[in-house]
Every structure is written in structure tokens, then in C-alpha cells.
Amino acid sequence: MKISCLPVSLFGDIQSGKMSLKAWAESAKKIGYDGIDLSLLMLTSHTQTYIDEVRRNFEEVCLPLIMATTYPDFTHPDPKQRQREADYLMRDIALCDQLGIQYLRVLAGQAHDHVSLEEGATLAVEYLRQTDAAAKKYDVKLLYENHAKPGAWSKVDFSYPLDIFFRVFNALQDTNIRLNFDIGNIVAQGKDPLPVLEKVIDRVETVHISDMSAYGKFEPVEIGTGVCPIEAVLKRLKAYGFDGWLCIEEASGHGLEGISNAWNYVNSLVSQL
Numbered sequence: 001m002k003i004s005c006l007p008v009s010l011f012g013d014i015q016s017g018k019m020s021l022k023a024w025a026e027s028a029k030k031i032g033y034d035g036i037d038l039s040l041l042m043l044t045s046h047t048q049t050y051i052d053e054v055r056r057n058f059e060e061v062c063l064p065l066i067m068a069t070t071y072p073d074f075t076h077p078d079p080k081q082r083q084r085e086a087d088y089l090m091r092d093i094a095l096c097d098q099l100g101i102q103y104l105r106v107l108a109g110q111a112h113d114h115v116s117l118e119e120g121a122t123l124a125v126e127y128l129r130q131t132d133a134a135a136k137k138y139d140v141k142l143l144y145e146n147h148a149k150p151g152a153w154s155k156v157d158f159s160y161p162l163d164i165f166f167r168v169f170n171a172l173q174d175t176n177i178r179l180n181f182d183i184g185n186i187v188a189q190g191k192d193p194l195p196v197l198e199k200v201i202d203r204v205e206t207v208h209i210s211d212m213s214a215y216g217k218f219e220p221v222e223i224g225t226g227v228c229p230i231e232a233v234l235k236r237l238k239a240y241g242f243d244g245w246l247c248i249e250e251a252s253g254h255g256l257e258g259i260s261n262a263w264n265y266v267n268s269l270v271s272q273l
Contacts, residue, residue, distance in 0.1 A: 001234075001246050001270050004035035004066040006208075008220075008251035009258050011151070014042050022057040031260045032267065035066035037247050038101070040092055041152060048098075055099050067103040067143070067180070067206060067247050068096050071150055074127035075109030075120040075158045082127065085109075089131050097138035103206060103245075105143050105180050106131070108168050110155040117167075120158045125171040132175045143180040143205055144169060146196070148188060148218055162189065162196065169200065179203045180247070184210030187228045188218040194232060201240050207233070209266055210249040220251035222258050224265035231269050238273045246270070 005028060013019040021042060028036045036058075043054070058065055070092045072085045089106065096104045108124035115123075128144065135142050146165045147157040159165040169179070181204045186193040197204070211226035213219040224230070234246075248266060252258040 001238075001243055001273075002034035003246050003248060003263060003266055003270065004037050005033055005248040005250055005259055005262065006037035006039065006067070006069060007259055008249060009253050009255050011039065011041070013255075017044075020057075021054060022061060025058055025061040025063050027256055028259070029061055029063045031256075031263050033063070033263060035064045035245065037067040037069070038065060039069045040095065043095070046091065046095065051095065051098050058099075065099055065101045066245050067105055068092070068099075068101045069105040069150075071152045072106055072127070072131075073109040073153070074124050075112055075115055077112050077115055082123065086127050086130060090134055093131070093135050093138055093140050093142075096140045101140065103141050103143050103180070104135075105145055106177070107145065107147050107157060108159040109157075110153050111158045111160070112155065115158070117164065121164065121167050121171070124158065124168050128168075128172060128177060129175060132172075132177050136176065141205065142177045144172060144177050145180040145208065146182050146185055148182075148185045160185070160189070162186070162191065166199070173203075178205035180206045180208055182208035182210060182249070183228050183230060183233055184208070184212045184220065184226075184249070187212045187215055187226075190216030193229060194236060197233060197236060201237070201242075204237070204242060204244070206245045206247050207237065208247055208249045209262075210251065220253075222252040222254060223248060223250060223262035230266070234269055234273060
């Protein structure tokens with residue numbers, strides 16, 4: 001298993017320009033990461049000149065871009081906005097292809113008021129299927145996630161409750177969309193990730209390793225200091241034969257120190273498997 005990192009703790013510094021994307025890549029390589037992940041919110045422009053420069057910078061560091069995260073809202077009550085969201089996602093897929101990013105994490109949408117379970121699930125599946133078909137034109141694989149809430153949204157994910165997640169996930173079984181399995185998001189609901197993993201393990205492509213302060217509480221902490229059963233999940237994945245990317249989602253707020261500590265912890269677990 002190889003290890004990459006989505007540096008949530010650095011989002012503010014990167015978006016403000018205090019830290020460049022190249023500096024983040026250089027820091028990740030120095031720590032020991034095998035690859036890095038990006039939120040597409042980190043990109044300040046979509047011009048070809050800018051994107052080409054970003055790609056050259058990463059190539060100079062010699063650290064591959066593994067996963068990008070984006071935030072489509074396919075459950076929006078306005079049909080015109082839903083179409084915009086689909087169009088935005090098509091742009092994101094093209095950006096990932098241009099940057100050489102292997103995976104793009106996608107979502108169902110927000111839990112909007114007055115959008116029923118039936119309607120929301122139908123809309124999420126419909127639009128995810130559409131974008132999956134379009135993504136086949138590019139060398140990018142879409143990954144759905146058992147997701148909670150990003151800072152980019154005002155509401156929680158429509159499919160955050162596990163029963164809704166499974167409803168959407170199961171309806172995508174015949175597509176190319178696979179799963180980015182997030183450990184911490186399940187713990188934040190007060191649930192044990194292992195029984196959930198058993199139901200989806202055959203479609204897990206990557207793993208978001210995150211940690212929470214307590215069961216039933218969405219409060220990210222440094223990886224390895226919370227209650228998430230990270231070691232048990234990795235052992236089960238190893239026993240199944242999983243050899244994909246472990247994508248650390250570092251959101252403790254402790255900057256590069258937290259990101260370095262996360263690598264040390266996860267790498268020690270992987271080396272013992």
C-alpha cells in the first residue's frame with residue numbers, strides 16, 4: 001500500500017497564497033509520502049497556461065498527483081443549478097486529465113430542505129451516471145465517498161446517513177464509479193467502520209484515513225490520536241488483498257507537523273502488515 005495526503009490543515013495557507021502548491025509537494029516528499037492529493041479549490045485559475053505551470057511544478061518535484069476532491073451538488077432543488085453542477089464536474093474531470101491526476105472524488109450533493117429521500121437519491125444516481133459516462137473519455141476514475149460535509153458546503157452531505165449512502169452506492173454497481181472509503185466519517189456517526197467495510201470491500205479503490213476525537217462526534221484530530229480503528233481497517237483490507245492508495249485526510253489543524261505525524265503513524269502500521 002502507498003500513502004498520499006489531502007492536506008486539509010493547509011487549505012487556508014494554500015488558497016491564500018501563503019504556501020504554493022509546489023511547496024506543499026516538496027514538503028510531502030520530504031516527509032516521505034508516495035503521492036499527494038489536492039482539493040480543486042486549491043487551483044486559482046483554470047487557464048491552460050496556469051494548469052500547465054502547475055503540472056510542470058509537480059513534475060519537477062517528482063511526486064505523483066493521486067486524487068483530487070471536488071464537490072458536485074446533484075441534489076440541488078433547482079434543475080438549472082443541477083445542470084451547472086454537472087457542467088462544472090465535466091470541467092473538473094478535464095482538469096484532472098490535464099494534470100495527470102488518477103482519481104477524482106465525487107459526491108451526491110447537499111441535504112437540501114424540501115428535497116425528499118426518494119428525489120435526492122434519484123437525482124444523485126442520475127447525474128453520477130451521466131458524469132461517469134463522460135469521464136470514460138478521459139483517463140480519470142471517479143470515486144464516490146461515504147462523506148460528511150466539506151467547508152465548501154453549507155449543509156451536510158445528502159448521503160451522509162449510511163442508509164442513504166448505500167441506496168446511492170448500490171445503484172452505481174454497474175458503472176465504473178468505485179469507492180473512496182472514509183474511516184472517520186463513519187465513526188463520526190457513532191458507527192463501527194468494519195461492518196460497513198465488509199459490505200463494500202469489493203469496490204474499495206482508495207481509503208481516506210481520518211481520525212475523530214470520539215464516536216458520534218465530527219471533530220477531526222491528529223491521525224492516530226483519536227478513536228478510529230485505523231489499524232483494524234488496514235488489517236482487514238490487507239487480508240482481502242487490497243493494495244491500493246491510502247489517502248490520509250489530515251484535518252487536525254496542526255499544519256505540516258500534523259501531516260508529518262500522520263505519515264509516521266500510518267507508515268508504521270503499513271510496515272507491520
